[in-house]
Amino acid sequence: MNGPKIYFEIPIFGGIPITQTIVSSFVVMVLLCCAGFILGRKLQKRPTRVQVVVEKLVGMLYNMVEETMGKHNSYWTPYIGALFLSSACGSLIGMTGILRSATSDLSTTLTWALMTSVLVWACNIRTSGFFGWLKGFAEPVAVMLPMNIVSEIAQPISMAFRHFGNIMGGGVLMSMLYSALATASAALLGLIASLGGVVAAVVLLCLGVVWLVWVQLKHKPGILRKIPGILFCVLGALGLLQTLGVLSGVPFLEVGIPGVLSLYFDVFSAGVQALVFSLLTMVYVGNACPPPEEGKQS
Amino acid sequence: MSGFESIVGVNPWTALATFCNMIITFLILRHFLFKPVKKMIDDRQQEIDGMYADADRAKAEAKALEQDYRKHLDAAKSERDEILREAVVRAQAKEREILADANAQADAIREKARADIAQERKKAVNELKNDISGIAIDIAEKVTEKEISEKDHEALIEDFIRKMGDAS
Numbered sequence: 001m002n003g004p005k006i007y008f009e010i011p012i013f014g015g016i017p018i019t020q021t022i023v024s025s026f027v028v029m030v031l032l033c034c035a036g037f038i039l040g041r042k043l044q045k046r047p048t049r050v051q052v053v054v055e056k057l058v059g060m061l062y063n064m065v066e067e068t069m070g071k072h073n074s075y076w077t078p079y080i081g082a083l084f085l086s087s088a089c090g091s092l093i094g095m096t097g098i099l100r101s102a103t104s105d106l107s108t109t110l111t112w113a114l115m116t117s118v119l120v121w122a123c124n125i126r127t128s129g130f131f132g133w134l135k136g137f138a139e140p141v142a143v144m145l146p147m148n149i150v151s152e153i154a155q156p157i158s159m160a161f162r163h164f165g166n167i168m169g170g171g172v173l174m175s176m177l178y179s180a181l182a183t184a185s186a187a188l189l190g191l192i193a194s195l196g197g198v199v200a201a202v203v204l205l206c207l208g209v210v211w212l213v214w215v216q217l218k219h220k221p222g223i224l225r226k227i228p229g230i231l232f233c234v235l236g237a238l239g240l241l242q243t244l245g246v247l248s249g250v251p252f253l254e255v256g257i258p259g260v261l262s263l264y265f266d267v268f269s270a271g272v273q274a275l276v277f278s279l280l281t282m283v284y285v286g287n288a289c290p291p292p293e294e295g296k297q298s
Numbered sequence: 299m300s301g302f303e304s305i306v307g308v309n310p311w312t313a314l315a316t317f318c319n320m321i322i323t324f325l326i327l328r329h330f331l332f333k334p335v336k337k338m339i340d341d342r343q344q345e346i347d348g349m350y351a352d353a354d355r356a357k358a359e360a361k362a363l364e365q366d367y368r369k370h371l372d373a374a375k376s377e378r379d380e381i382l383r384e385a386v387v388r389a390q391a392k393e394r395e396i397l398a399d400a401n402a403q404a405d406a407i408r409e410k411a412r413a414d415i416a417q418e419r420k421k422a423v424n425e426l427k428n429d430i431s432g433i434a435i436d437i438a439e440k441v442t443e444k445e446i447s448e449k450d451h452e453a454l455i456e457d458f459i460r461k462m463g464d465a466s
Contacts, residue, residue, distance in 0.1 A: 003303035004312075019303060022315045029319040036331035043338045045345075058335040077336075078328035086323055105303075107312035112320065168305070 004105050021105035028089045028102060032082075068279065069286030076285060079119075083112065084278040091167050091270030095262070103273070104168040106160060113156035113163075116281045123288035159280055166273045170265035177258055189238065205236025430462075431455045 004020040039054045047055060058081075065077040087103060094101030102108050124133040137148040211229035303309060434455060 003305040003307060006301050006303060016311045017303075017309065019309065019312055021309075021312050025312075025316050025319045029323050032323050033326040033330075036327040040331035040334045043334055045338075045342060047338075054331075055335055055339055058332060059339055062336060078332040079324050081332060082320065082324035082327045085327070086320060102316070105309075105312060106306055107308045107310075108316045110308055111313040111316040115317065115320065164306075 004100055019105070020100040021102050021108055024093050024099040024102040025086075025090065025108060027099060028086060028093055032085055032089060065282060068282040069289070070291055072291050073286055073289050076282070076289075080278050080282055083281060084274050087112070087163070087274035087277050088270055091273060092266070094167070094171060095266050101167050101171060101270075103163055103270075104171050106164045109163040109277075110156070110160040112277065113159040116159065116284060117152070117156040119281075120284045120288045123285060127288065127290065155284070159277060163273045163277050166269050170269045174258065174262060174265050177261060181257060188235075201236050201239030203236070204232050204239060208232030208234075208236055427459060431459070434458060 006017045009015040009017050090102035138145050
């Protein structure tokens with residue numbers, strides 16, 4: 001398992017490497033900007049179907065930000081939205097198979113995490129002044145100073161590694177699964193072949209058919225009872241095809257089975273990580289930007 | 299050249315590119331998507347609120363107008379009742395007046411009739427007196443077959459009538 005591939009280097013400033021991550025990130029940016037431009041165009045008082053959906057989503061995002069950060073922080077929504085969309089699309093773009101997920105590169109997630117930290121610092125400085133911010137590290141007691149500094153440093157690192165690790169790990173697991181399934185399918189076919197070639201395949205096929213017919217006659221038709229029959233039929237047919245030399249070397253187990261896991265590791269994980277990352281950003285920045293009247297009191 | 303970066307590593311150039319992409323995405327999405335859509339939502343919300351406020355105002359106005367009309371109607375009704383009552387009272391007074399008048403007239407007519415009757419009676423009695431005295435004289439002449447002096451006649455008749463008058 002490798003990191004992002006370096007396509008080429010631009011020979012200035014001692015060589016700028018153009019990696020898969022840079023390409024993916026650029027593609028995501030272009031896609032998002034185009035989508036945003038097209039969806040935000042031609043807005044009408046009486047919305048079209050597409051506009052209704054867009055308004056619903058944007059409204060949801062604004063609601064979420066206002067619930068998490070307070071009404072006075074509503075203006076943060078565009079940044080949170082851009083972060084969420086970049087993160088989600090940056091993870092999902094790995095599913096195309098052409099591009100690598102931008103978020104399975106630590107550089108990407110760490111940059112975003114540091115941006116969040118810088119925003120938090122900026123908000124703190126804006127609220128309580130530069131020295132007020134520095135003094136904040138020694139609260140509630142001066143002994144806490146090192147702890148506070150460590151937690152301030154740990155915060156972006158933990159955010160970055162959480163996001164990176166989840167997407168990266170999902171990718172690693174998926175590729176391992178694919179190679180495992182390829183091996184398994186080859187082994188299965190080898191097993192059938194070693195059992196006696198055509199004869200074994202035909203026996204399996206017949207067993208399957210008999211099972212299916214028996215189930216159909218004896219019981220009420222239920223999908224669970226049919227599964228062994230279908231399995232035998234499929235194995236027999238595959239064995240037959242293998243011994244006839246049609247299917248040799250095709251990792252047929254890779255059809256279907258990884259889809260379920262991919263749904264979790266790629267789609268679900270991408271959504272959850274994007275949500276977690278933007279929620280954490282919201283919480284940290286929201287804490288740094290208290291409501292105006294509270295800010296004056298403290 | 300081509301190769302692979304380490305799996306866990308930070309490339310400053312990648313970080314810089316990511317940073318720039320993020321900023322560009324943020325600015326473009328904010329300018330072209332979030333702000334216009336949010337503005338549209340808010341505008342529509344405002345319009346709806348305005349419409350509701352207008353509707354409420356119109357409703358209140360209608361209610362006030364209705365109350366006004368009802369008050370007017372009530373006033374008109376009471377006025378009508380007053381007029382009716384007055385008219386009835388006047389009519390009753392008039393009725394009484396007319397009745398009294400008629401009674402008085404009837405009384406006068408009756409009185410006059412009574413007087414007439416009395417007079418007629420008197421007249422008839424007198425006539426009857428004269429007739430009776432004539433008849434009596436005739437009868438007496440026939441009975442006595444002799445001339446009786448006028449003086450004696452009269453005395454006789456007077457006596458007769460008195461007796462009759464006393465008898466009647």
